[in-house]
Amino acid sequence: MNNPAHQFHVFHGPTELSQALAQRVASAAATAVQERGWFRIALSGGSAMLRLAAGFRLLPELNAYWGAWRVYWADERCVAADDPNSNYGAARAEFLDDVPIPADQIFPVDGTLPPEEAARAYEAALRREFAADGDAWPRFDVILLGVGGDGHTASLFPGNPVLTEMVHWAAPVWQSPKPPPTRVTLTLPVLNHARQALFVAMGRDKARVVQKVRAVANGDLLPAQRVHLTAGPCEWFIDEQAAEQPTSESHHE
Ligand code: 6PG
Numbered sequence: 136m137n138n139p140a141h142q143f144h145v146f147h148g149p150t151e152l153s154q155a156l157a158q159r160v161a162s163a164a165a166t167a168v169q170e171r172g173w174f175r176i177a178l179s180g181g182s183a184m185l186r187l188a189a190g191f192r193l194l195p196e197l198n199a200y201w202g203a204w205r206v207y208w209a210d211e212r213c214v215a216a217d218d219p220n221s222n223y224g225a226a227r228a229e230f231l232d233d234v235p236i237p238a239d240q241i242f243p244v245d246g247t248l249p250p251e252e253a254a255r256a257y258e259a260a261l262r263r264e265f266a267a268d269g270d271a272w273p274r275f276d277v278i279l280l281g282v283g284g285d286g287h288t289a290s291l292f293p294g295n296p297v298l299t300e301m302v303h304w305a306a307p308v309w310q311s312p313k314p315p316p317t318r319v320t321l322t323l324p325v326l327n328h329a330r331q332a333l334f335v336a337m338g339r340d341k342a343r344v345v346q347k348v349r350a351v352a353n354g355d356l357l358p359a360q361r362v363h364l365t366a367g368p369c370e371w372f373i374d375e376q377a378a379e380q381p382t383s384e385s386h387h388e
Contacts, residue, residue: 138360141334141348142368145378149186149337150193156335156372157190160277161199163331167276168203175264176277177207177321179289180222183281183335186372188230204236205264209278209326210290210308211244213253213317220315221246244319250307254319258305272328273304278321280334283313286344286357288334290320298323298358326362332369334359341377 146152164174178184191197208222216224223243231241242264244257265273280288290308291298297306300322308318326332336345344359348371352360362369 153190210320254307278329288359290318291358334371342381
């Protein structure tokens with residue numbers, strides 16, 4: 136029995152996955168521009184952003200409506216933009232500096248602020264951005280997410296009280312188990328209000344968490360399992376290694 140809130144697309148390797156991801160995002164941009172004039176996307180760090188960038192490099196002829204992109208982050212580390220750990224810095228270097236998105240349509244978290252202040256400032260920027268919608272929660276056209284082996288997504292880590300945040304759009308995270316320790320993250324209700332949530336998971340080390348999300352959710356849910364869109368299923372772009380049935384130790388008697 137599969138979890139209906141999450142759909143999985145399995146690809147042979149990074150090239151096919153990256154191209155499919157870029158085509159999906161370009162299609163989402165076309166729809167958003169047609170319906171609302173802008174395409175609002177929140178990026179994660181790590182491999183999800185790298186695969187999206189690679190996909191657009193592989194498909195230079197793809198019309199992505201770059202001039203209508205408004206770029207945000209699903210999470211950020213509280214470091215300076217030129218720190219190798221900065222999601223914004225990595226996105227600039229790997230992706231954003233190579234595509235014609237106007238600089239004033241890119242909205243990084245200020246990682247030089249302490250987490251609480253950075254979260255407040257980022258949320259204020261988001262509220263300005265989404266004010267016209269008049270909704271209680273911002274509705275991103277796409278939120279691009281990765282998943283950790285522990286089931287975290289964005290900077291929503293298992294057992295962290297930020298998972299229960301139901302008021303703020305962005306929240307500070309301290310003592311992240313994945314370094315760097317201090318971060319800012321979009322909160323779960325924001326993820327759940329996205330029109331599309333696209334997950335990327337590659338490699339054998341993600342097979343166990345992918346299998347957990349694919350199964351019908353019961354018991355204590357992992358953060359990635361708690362992403363449950365009001366708009367429809369989350370879609371996962373995974374490779375064959377992440378799709379494998381993980382061999383459990385108990386089988387090796
Ligand atoms: C971060 C990321 C984080 C990431 C996962 C998976 O800032 O650390 O946003 O949530 O997406 O840790 O990372 P990989 O896909 O690179 O394994």
